[in-house]
Amino acid sequence: DIQMTQSPSTLSASVGDRVTITCRASQSISSWLAWYQQKPGKAPKLLIYKASSLESGVPSRFSGSGSGTEFTLTISSLQPDDFATYYCQQYNSYSSITFGQGTRLEIK
Amino acid sequence: QVQLVQSGAEVKKPGASVKVSCKASGYTFTSYGISWVRQAPGQGLEWMGWISAYNGNTNYAQKLQGRVTMTTDTSTSTAYMELRSLRSDDTAVYYCARGSVYGSGSDYMDVWGKGTTVTVSS
Numbered sequence: 001d002i003q004m005t006q007s008p009s010t011l012s013a014s015v016g017d018r019v020t021i022t023c024r025a026s027q028s029i030s031s032w033l034a035w036y037q038q039k040p041g042k043a044p045k046l047l048i049y050k051a052s053s054l055e056s057g058v059p060s061r062f063s064g065s066g067s068g069t070e071f072t073l074t075i076s077s078l079q080p081d082d083f084a085t086y087y088c089q090q091y092n093s094y095s096s097i098t099f100g101q102g103t104r105l106e107i108k
Numbered sequence: 109q110v111q112l113v114q115s116g117a118e119v120k121k122p123g124a125s126v127k128v129s130c131k132a133s134g135y136t137f138t139s140y141g142i143s144w145v146r147q148a149p150g151q152g153l154e155w156m157g158w159i160s161a162y163n164g165n166t167n168y169a170q171k172l173q174g175r176v177t178m179t180t181d182t183s184t185s186t187a188y189m190e191l192r193s194l195r196s197d198d199t200a201v202y203y204c205a206r207g208s209v210y211g212s213g214s215d216y217m218d219v220w221g222k223g224t225t226v227t228v229s230s
Contacts, residue, residue, distance in 0.1 A: 096214070
C-alpha cells in the first residue's frame with residue numbers, strides 16, 4: 001500500500017494566519033490526491049481533489065498544490081471555522097485508498 | 109439535496125456480525141460507487157472498501173478480506189456493509205461516502221453519510 005505521511009501532526013495558529021500542511025506519499029501518485037476537513041463528531045468534508053481543484057462551495061482561502069510525492073494544503077487567512085483536523089487521501093493506487101494520519105489545527 | 113442517510117448505532121458482542129445501511133437520495137444511485145471508511149475512537153480514517161452501484165463490482169481492503177461484504181439494492185438506492193467475526197478493535201464510526209462508479213473505486217469521496225457508531229463489547 002502507498003503510505004501517506006502528514007506534517008505537522010498538530011499545528012497551533014491564530015485567526016488571520018496563513019498556514020500550510022504537508023502530505024508526502026511513499027511513491028509517486030501523480031496528482032491523485034484529495035484533502036478533507038473533519039470537525040469533532042462530524043463526517044469528513046471534501047475540500048480539494050486532484051491535488052489543486054477546489055470542491056464546489058469551499059471558500060477560496062483553501063488551496064492545494066503539488067504532484068508526485070509532495071503536496072500542500074494552504075489556508076490563506078485562518079477563520080474561526082477552520083479549526084479542525086485535516087486529512088490527505090491518495091487515490092492513485094488501483095487496489096486501495098489510503099489516508100494520512102491527520103493534522104490537528106488548533107487555536108494558539 | 110444529495111445525501112447519504114445511514115442506519116443507527118449498533119452494539120454487538122465479539123464474534124457477532126453487523127450490517128450497516130446507507131440510503132442515497134438526490135442523485136442517480138447507479139451513476140456512482142460507494143466507499144466505506146471507518147474511524148476508531150480518537151484515530152484517523154481507514155478505507156474499508158468500495159462497491160459500484162452500477163454493476164456491483166467490489167474492491168475490499170486487504171486486511172478485511174474474508175470478513176467484509178458490501179452490497180447494494182438499486183431498487184431502494186441503498187448500500188450495505190456487513191462485517192463479520194467482530195472484535196473489540198472493530199469499534200468505530202463507520203461512514204459511507206460517494207465515489208467513482210468504475211474501476212476499483214480508487215477516487216475521492218464527495219458526499220459522506222453522518223456515520224454509524226458500532227461498539228463491540230462483551
